[in-house]
Amino acid sequence: MILVTGATGSTGGHLVSQLKARGSAFKALVRDRGKGDALGAPYAVGDFADPASLAAAMAGVDRVFLASPGAQGYLVDGEQPMIRWERNVIDAAKAAGVRHVVKLSVWNARIGGPMSEGGHGAVEAYLKESGLEWTMLQPGGYMQNFLRPETSLGDEDGNLIGPEGDARVAFVDCFDIAAVAAELLTGDTGRNNSYVITGPEAVTYTEIAAKLSEGRGRPVGFRGEPARVIADRLRGYGLDSQLADDLAGQYASLGAGVYEEVTDVVERFTGRKPRDFDAFMAANPQAYPALASSAR
Numbered sequence: 001m002i003l004v005t006g007a008t009g010s011t012g013g014h015l016v017s018q019l020k021a022r023g024s025a026f027k028a029l030v031r032d033r034g035k036g037d038a039l040g041a042p043y044a045v046g047d048f049a050d051p052a053s054l055a056a057a058m059a060g061v062d063r064v065f066l067a068s069p070g071a072q073g074y075l076v077d078g079e080q081p082m083i084r085w086e087r088n089v090i091d092a093a094k095a096a097g098v099r100h101v102v103k104l105s106v107w108n109a110r111i112g113g114p115m116s117e118g119g120h121g122a123v124e125a126y127l128k129e130s131g132l133e134w135t136m137l138q139p140g141g142y143m144q145n146f147l148r149p150e151t152s153l154g155d156e157d158g159n160l161i162g163p164e165g166d167a168r169v170a171f172v173d174c175f176d177i178a179a180v181a182a183e184l185l186t187g188d189t190g191r192n193n194s195y196v197i198t199g200p201e202a203v204t205y206t207e208i209a210a211k212l213s214e215g216r217g218r219p220v221g222f223r224g225e226p227a228r229v230i231a232d233r234l235r236g237y238g239l240d241s242q243l244a245d246d247l248a249g250q251y252a253s254l255g256a257g258v259y260e261e262v263t264d265v266v267e268r269f270t271g272r273k274p275r276d277f278d279a280f281m282a283a284n285p286q287a288y289p290a291l292a293s294s295a296r
């Protein structure tokens, strides 16, 4: 039996649908009954911050998909909540005799890195030392970021704002991260390994703006901004100052081409190419209504 955490999230939501379609034995961890009922799948109610609820959710479970919201920009008792939360899940899994944890991490996860990469780096190290079998999924940028205003910067006219440099970025659709996770959780491959997961090609922000124009049915321009301007912009949206600086640094890395490598991980595990940006947009007609008629 698989436990899917983060089951209402961008990746976990696809994983729930895909495990359902496969007829796999699984349950979702959700924070309340309303969310569980909406999933239309077996679920356990629990919270990452509540170890007793996690222990109860682990009943009968032998594999876990671990996904939390990641860095949130504040510390509790000097530590990022995500680190404690994910450790709680790993501890509960170990105590329940779980064999394998598939962790949703991030490309360049490392101890001591900025908030996101540093938080994931700390959890990766904890999981590796736990004695459980593990697999780290390390995506770069999500295509889903272009669905949510808080993860895709824009100006008041709906134009896209991104890093200076406009290098290529190998954005991935969470649908494909979930597909790799489904293979790992239902088979016996990929144990004790880390995988950088990307889409099928690397695209520039300028190219994405052109695609968004097509999808939204109106012109979308692109403007590259220096990291310090992006950091101020993020602070203006109410983000914690440290997280704003870290994210702006990540934008700068995107603009410098740090995330342009394309890997074949999705195809290796699923036997098919990952979705490109056009397919991602067609699969999200609510956000890209001008393409609704050609949804794949």
Ligand SMILES: NC(=O)c1ccc[n+]([C@@H]2O[C@H](COP(=O)([O-])OP(=O)(O)OC[C@H]3O[C@@H](n4cnc5c(N)ncnc54)[C@H](OP(=O)(O)O)[C@@H]3O)[C@@H](O)[C@H]2O)c1
Pocket: 005, 006, 007, 008, 009, 010, 011, 012, 030, 031, 035, 046, 047, 048, 049, 067, 068, 069, 070, 071, 104, 105, 106, 107, 116, 138, 139, 140, 141, 142, 145, 151, 174
């Ligand atoms: N965005 C990117 O480009 C990117 C790139 C690489 C890696 N990542 C990593 O991807 C991860 C996020 O994945 P995602 O986007 O698929 O997830 P997401 O959409 O951010 O969803 C987060 C999930 O965690 C659940 N959750 C939040 N707080 C919880 C709590 N206290 N107890 C139990 N569940 C809780 C949420 O449930 P509710 O519905 O109850 O809120 C939701 O299901 C982060 O670790 C991030 O660092 C992101």
